[in-house]
Amino acid sequence: MFELDLRSRAPMYEQLVEKIKELIINNVLKPDEQLPTVRVLAGELTINPNTIQKAYRELEHRGYIYSVPGKGSFVRPAVPGNNAARLRILEKELSIIVTEMRYLGAPPQEIITRIKTQLFKDEGGNVDD
Amino acid sequence: MFELDLRSRAPMYEQLVEKIKELIINNVLKPDEQLPTVRVLAGELTINPNTIQKAYRELEHRGYIYSVPGKGSFVRPAVPGNNAARLRILEKELSIIVTEMRYLGAPPQEIITRIKTQLFKDEGGNVDD
DNA sequence: CTAACTGTACTAATATAAATAGTACAGTTA
């Protein structure tokens, strides 16, 4: 079910957090869908269950999943609002990235167009400037 | 000259790289301006010179500074073009962040406006939609 | 109820990475 590249130099649990978060955000993992068991995923990836649990604990702390002892771990449905803190962080990161892109000579108009395409891609929106 | 928060849990040399990169991008450190000496900065931050050197080595590898043995380390003037690889990475990061912001319920129009403000802030551009 | 699953919480040991300490050398400059 999961294919993760664990060959990188970044900590595995951190890679797991990012990968799973990405799957949730991109709706590959649907709301309330059950995630692989700690032990099952550990078996599939041939790593220690504790490492998986560490990733799941982090994902739960960040609000992306919820775990029920005895049942399993599930995708937490996103609730607009209550995300002000996280959004503030993302806005800051966005600002840093955009600043660097401009510094590197990326055409501002192109950046805007790219983001608009990303934002309205399955929303029927207009990408015109 | 530098004020860095080294209380975080991220590696110090990594924080240094990000902080200095930010100062360069935001034009706080001007092109060809000399950076603090490895030993001087180590003294100011009360950390080991080797840690500073590791950060400088990384910054040089990423193209943000250049070092001349016997003279010092300096800010490398940005050259538009030749940044395709780095820009591709940034575009991917941008995409991930924007996707998460939308997932968290941020109004797309607000995201666009914020980016435009960032892009055209000292360029005399128009921020209208 | 039992058996087999679930998440969770530990301790201990090992492996990997980061940071420090110290020394050395060649290029630069006043």
Add this chain to the structure above:
DNA sequence: TAACTGTACTATTTATATTAGTACAGTTAG
């Protein structure tokens, strides 16, 4: 020459990540 500069090492210590193993309570199907 003297005092700087970056760079390149080795060795040591410290911090973090990962593994290994065990245990316990909640859940669920038979």
